[in-house]
Amino acid sequence: MGESIFDRSINRRNTLIKNRNILQTTYIPDQLPHREKEINNIVEIITPSLNKDKPSNILVIGKTGTGKTAVLNYIGKELLKADPEKKNCSFIYVNCEIVDNPYGILYNISNQIITDHNSKIPFTGWSLDRVYETILFYIDKENKVFIIVLDEIDRILQKNGDDIFYFLTTMNEILKESKISIIGVTNNTKFTELLTPRIKSRLGEEKVVFPPYNPEQLQDILRKRAEFAFEPGVLADDVIPYCAAISAQISGDARRALDFLKVSAEIAERNGDSIITEAHVNSARSKIELDAVVEVIKTLPAQSKIVLMSIIKNHESKSTVVITGDVYSVYKEICSALNCVVLKEKRVADLISELDMLGIVHARVKSFGRNGRTREIELNINKDIIDFVVKDELFEPLLKHKPIKQTTLSM
Template sequence: MLVSVDQIFDELLNRESLFINKRVLSHDYIPEILPHREAEIQKLAYILASALKGGKPSNVFMYGKTGTGKTAVAKYVLKKLIERGERLGLHFKYAYVNCRYRKTNYRVLVKICEEIGCRGLPETGLPADVIFDKIVKYIDERDQLVVIILDELDWLVKTSGDDILYQLTRINNELNKAQVSIIGITNDIKFKNYLDGRVLSSLSEESIVFRPYNSEQLYDILKQRAEMAFREGVVTEGALRLAAAYAGREHGDARRAIDLLRVAGEIAEREGASKILEEHIVKAVDEVDKDIIGATVRDLPLQEQLVLLAITVLKALGEQQITTGKVKNTYEKICTYLGYSPLSLRRLNDILSDLETLGIILAPVTSLGRYGRTKLISLEVDLKSLVKIFLEDSLYAAALSEFVGEEAIQKIVKAK
């Protein structure tokens, strides 16, 4: 029997929630203690400490896979620096920009302006150098140190080049009273290979590498968050261990572990359970995986989506050995069909590497004997999920229908 919306709301309001503070399970929550990141915190603190004596801290690059604590450590140490600065009468500020969602130079500069308090700029319309000049003027008028955090910086450089990064590394030459330092965050260890020599020489950066968490470390993180997020005794030991094991088995992603715990709590609450059990973690895995795949694919730049669509088409057609050449051929056909200009083979290979870094595909290089070497490409995510995501877009849906066929698509979508 179907239940009315009002009944659902009434049931939720009358039942005691398993949660006491769900916010601590969000990605942007920074706890007072960051377990198992003491060494990284210490290194960044030493680098930034020179600001307390009026010096300009070195620029910093932080490397590590998703969910290894890079952003949390950067924000945590800067928060402490600002607090100490206030007690000493020093003015510090930081601007945080996630370049994955601000992929153009203009939008990055506008976000920096907003973060430092220089507001009222249009999202489009002004030349980028005008926005940059406004940033310089605003910062210098306030005699302060500003640290600019460029999170997922590789997305900006790959999409829009490194001109803005070069300008930011040279910004101190235009400042008389204030100073700027940069913290670049990336999960691409080869990131510096994409930078022009002039940018590299201007950076003068120090590096901090974040290793993935292991299952025991993830358990400690989850235990800390569970004690803050849920009523006492709600989360079972088995559920914590299982969530840590799932996240540790892939690449030690603390964000994924925390997402699993949050979603498991939501599932347990919907089911009217009084405790979060291992079975709720198992159910959460399916939900979280679907959300992660969808968000990742939708956020990809256009050309990366087109390459992934080509791989999806080949897989849907039952292709057993997907090589770089086959992907290139299918990708070019899709580009022609949709009216886009295809990229070169070199850029296609770069995109395949990016998709592999994101965990969407595997693309090991294989020797074909006298025929040379190629990448053998396989999907690391569920074909059905990918097809459903591409069907959300009318253009991609039309391409799937053209190159795979409507009957085959429906068979994939309806498969259990």
């Protein structure tokens, strides 16, 4: 083979990470340290299924990155070991982040239950009732217990209300031979407050709470992964404690801690460095924070982006403080240049408050003037992110619209 422009990059890339897959957050490790109590708890509750008895429904509650998905997948694998032919129970996992409507969820469940190709439920087109009846029929035919995990269950509630939970939790009243048991999993620690009483009591027969990890626990989790993921000797001693400490400070989230480690390694590799150090973790931290803010800004509604742009334009053109009235004047001009609806000043003030809540700007109450409250508005994002906002395709027409920009700047 001849030389290729990729050679240098390939050689450099493979020096630190031995197994990239292990650092992915979707990877399920064989051991889950510091979740023994939670695992035992769930195992105790669902063990009756191995004797075809119906276990209580469970709500698994814990912040993001506390190992809920990993634990449930692990339990699913272990259950299969205890009943390899699925004679007494079947474990069904549905991620509601991907399918978040009742049809999609029932379709997904049915796909895991109905093995005969000709009997499968079509991807769309049937009425919900027909789907429901069909699933009931096939579940009952199997004469066993189905444990159905609905991961990220709050997604359904937000979009579609709680009918589907009612459907699923009342199935047992109709089933004759089989039984189902629901494990709902949520990141929202206030989830039960969102449920109507009829669902709350059914879904939350048992509750298992996953607490955030402390720094020592995060270190253990990272060490186990690092052992398999990295070539020996490439991690400086302080890297894992540092990754663990900063993630524990933010949230005790193992996903974030793993992300710090992975991105640090990638940055070190790209730099051609032979050891991953605390400095790489700091770069990783900035990169991850930047990416997170960019993600938030990307998904802002157009009107909020225009308000943000108006704040940016004001800061570019003025050396003095920027107040709500200034922002509103520029906002109106940008709207007219973009041919957008112009919102009332009060509404724009609300959007500024939202940007403040997202941490993108700082709005401090200054005085109570003739037009009500005046606020001083500061930008809380760095130059890279400002550039990102300005380059949003929404604002392309502004580039061609010189006069507007000039009057804006001369205010």
